[in-house]
Amino acid sequence: MTDTLELELENPLPIDTIIKGNCIEEMKKLPSNSFDVAIIDPPYNLSSGGNWSWDNSEKLAGFGGNWSKVMENWDNMPLIEYFNFCSAWISEVKRLVKPTGSFWIHGTYHNIGIINFILQLQNIEIINEIVWYKRNSFPNLSGRRLTASHETILWGHTGTAKKREYYFDYEKSKSLSFPEDNLKQAGKQMRTVWDVPNNKSKEELAYGKHPTQKPIRLIKRMLDISAKYGDTILVPFVGSGTDCVAAKMNGLHYVGFELEDKYIKIANERLKHCDNGLTLFDSVSEEN
Ligand SMILES: C[S@@+](CC[C@H](N)C(=O)[O-])C[C@H]1O[C@@H](n2cnc3c(N)ncnc32)[C@H](O)[C@@H]1O
Incomplete structure (x- = not known):
């Protein structure tokens, strides 16, 4: 217990906290190589x-x-x-995420090309491009376009292409199955197309809504395969706190940033009421 307490006091990270402010400025205050995984849902x-x-x-x-x-x-x-703006937060993510870790970035065709370009400019390797298939997308009302029914997620790592060190639980990715995903079967390799309905449960919306809130099951899947129990997750754009809630449910720590009080309030309420995957005496592990 004493060891745990000392570790907590020595840890330079504001662990399990959502900080109000501009993530670019706030991330600069944190030491390099502090995080295992980053989940990034930037403005599109x-x-x-x-x-x-x-x-x-x-x-x-x-x-x-x-x-x-x-x-x-x-x-x-x-x-x-x-x-x-994207160049600035990407370079902070690169500095903060350990080479043994990885990061996930959400987008659509409006912004993901820009982000892909910046990652390449900054010599950051993309591991996979995931198509998040949104089966229950709303029909296109204008009749002038196809119905947009997917988003793109880039999964990348901050190590070198010569020495890939990022954590990936391949066996788990293979064994997982999801009741709502018609494309993934237990025992089969996970593909880059994820069939994840965008609807949210009553609990996910219980403390207020965010205009671009992600479903918790989508984020849990990313963490399931790329984070180890007790890892620390970086969340530059918290919104209603989905990524922090998913981290907590998976037994992980988080540090998040958000500009707007109204979203911080929703996120903190969600965090207060969600299941904690960490046991009572689990704290920040020595590696963190
Ligand atoms: C796309 S939303 C994230 C939604 C979130 N994934 C969820 O499920 O609720 C982006 C959020 O980032 C916040 N934001 C925008 N620019 C920011 C910045 N520079 N620093 C911190 N937060 C920022 C916005 O207020 C917004 O809530």
Whole structure:
């Protein structure tokens, strides 16, 4: 018990905390190689264009809901500014995630090409590109496009391509199956197309909503195969706290950042009420 306490006091990380502030500035205050895995759900920069997303807070006759723009200041930047913004957080993620770890970045065609380009510019190797197939996507209302029914996730690592050290639980990835995923069977290799419905449970929405909230089962799958029990997870863009909640449920620690009080409040409420995968006396392990 004494050892655990001393380790906690010595640990330079604000462990299991959501910090209010700009993640780029805040990440600079943390020591290099502090994290095992990062889950990154950045602004997609959708609010500046004519892109529409689903807002189920209102009803539209005949469709059971309403399409509205995610009009948020944090999601609206000129292209070059967005490029510089992504370059800045990617270089901090590269510094903070250990070469034995990895990171996951969410996006769509609007932003993922920019992020892919920056990763290559910064000599960061992409492990896989995952297509998150959203079976229950809402139909396209304009009739001028195909129905958008997937997002892209880039999985990368901060080690070198010559000496890949990142943790991947291959056996677990093979053994897993998910009741809602029609593409993955237990005992078969996990493919790069994940069939994960985007709907959220009542518990996931119990303390408020976020316009781009991710389903917890999607994040748990990433952590299941890339993080070890007791690892510490970096979450630069917390939103409603999905990544931190998934980390806690999987027996992991987290450090998160978020600009807006209203989302920090939702995230902290969710964290207070979610199951803790860590046992009572588990603390930050020596490696962390
Ligand atoms: C795409 S959302 C994340 C949603 C989250 N995955 C969830 O499930 O709720 C991005 C979040 O990042 C926050 N944000 C934007 N720019 C930020 C910055 N520079 N530093 C910290 N947070 C930021 C926004 O307020 C927003 O809540």
